[in-house]
Amino acid sequence: MSATTLSISAPRVRVSRAALARGIRAARDANPAGAIDLRRDACGHGADLVAEVAADAGVRHAITDGGDAPRQLTFAPEADPLDRATVFGLAGGTPAMTAAGAVLQTKPLEPGDGVSYGYRHRATARTRVALVVGGYAQGIARAIGGRAFVLLGGERCPIVGRVAMDVCVVDIGALPVAAGDEAVFFGSGAADLLPAWCEATGWSPLEVVAAVGLGGAREVVA
Known part of the structure; x- marks a missing residue:
């Protein structure tokens, strides 16, 4: 890249x-x-x-x-x-936890270009993807690849390809995304993203947040 x-x-x-x-x-x-x-x-x-x-x-x-x-x-x-x-705000309240990863870099894709392990995802049209911090070593379940979204610049962007150990790949299309921007996996303002994780993994919302909370870099906010 x-x-x-x-x-x-x-x-x-x-x-x-x-x-x-x-x-x-x-x-x-x-x-x-x-x-x-x-x-x-x-x-x-x-x-x-x-x-x-x-x-x-x-x-x-x-x-x-x-x-x-x-x-x-x-x-x-x-x-x-x-x-x-x-x-923890997972029963209709405001989620106590918000999980996000920084964009490391972006890359253009041409039709047919593949991403991540085994190139299981290939672009069907010209687009751009972002490499985002967060992989299965930190609780970002491999099963969500191709089945869940992140929130980037207020827009839902799909996670594509296989989730890697420390990173995942997100299709950003023409969005003005740059290194250092934040991609929200779930949480406050993005509670609607969590059900796709549960459907893909078979985990409950509590199991999802526990896995990510134990693997991420935690900070307390107001």
């Missing part, structure tokens, strides 16, 4: 404190005695953050991978867990 290449890194995983607070309050209202489930780093959302927000919302018990809990909560392995889909 002839465009400028950036260093490959993990996809960005932004976790919204405000969305978490809304989800936890809704789950707590439905189950006042429930415990916050912090296992597997709170399904990739960050156990310390989720514990802090849960405590602020009046939750008093936690389920963890180990035999203890953060100071503000009490370890309660037998407690009924708060509904995780509600906690």
Whole structure:
């Protein structure tokens, strides 16, 4: 590819404190005695953050991978867990997690040109593609190649070809996309992109976000 290449890194995983607070309050209202489930780093959302927000919302018990809990909560392995889909905004609320990858480079394709492993996808017309950070090593499931989209510049763009270990390829057509731009896989403002992942993989929304959250570079936002 002839465009400028950036260093490959993990996809960005932004976790919204405000969305978490809304989800936890809704789950707590439905189950006042429930415990916050912090296992597997709170399904990739960050156990310390989720514990802090849960405590602020009046939750008093936690389920963890180990035999203890953060100071503000009490370890309660037998407690009924708060509904995780509600906690993380996956039950009709605002998703707490947004996953995105930076565009590394772009490339024109001519009809018949192939992309990614085995050239399973070939262009049917002249177009352009973007190489985007995020592959199966970071939880971007291989099954979504050719079946899911990203949001780039406000436009839905299909992921094409096989998802590679650290990157995937997106058909951007004539969109003015450049290295450094952000492609959103799912999350706030792009919740409608997640169902295609579930259909392609057979995973639940919670399983999808947990896999990506555990593999990405996480940051906390308001």
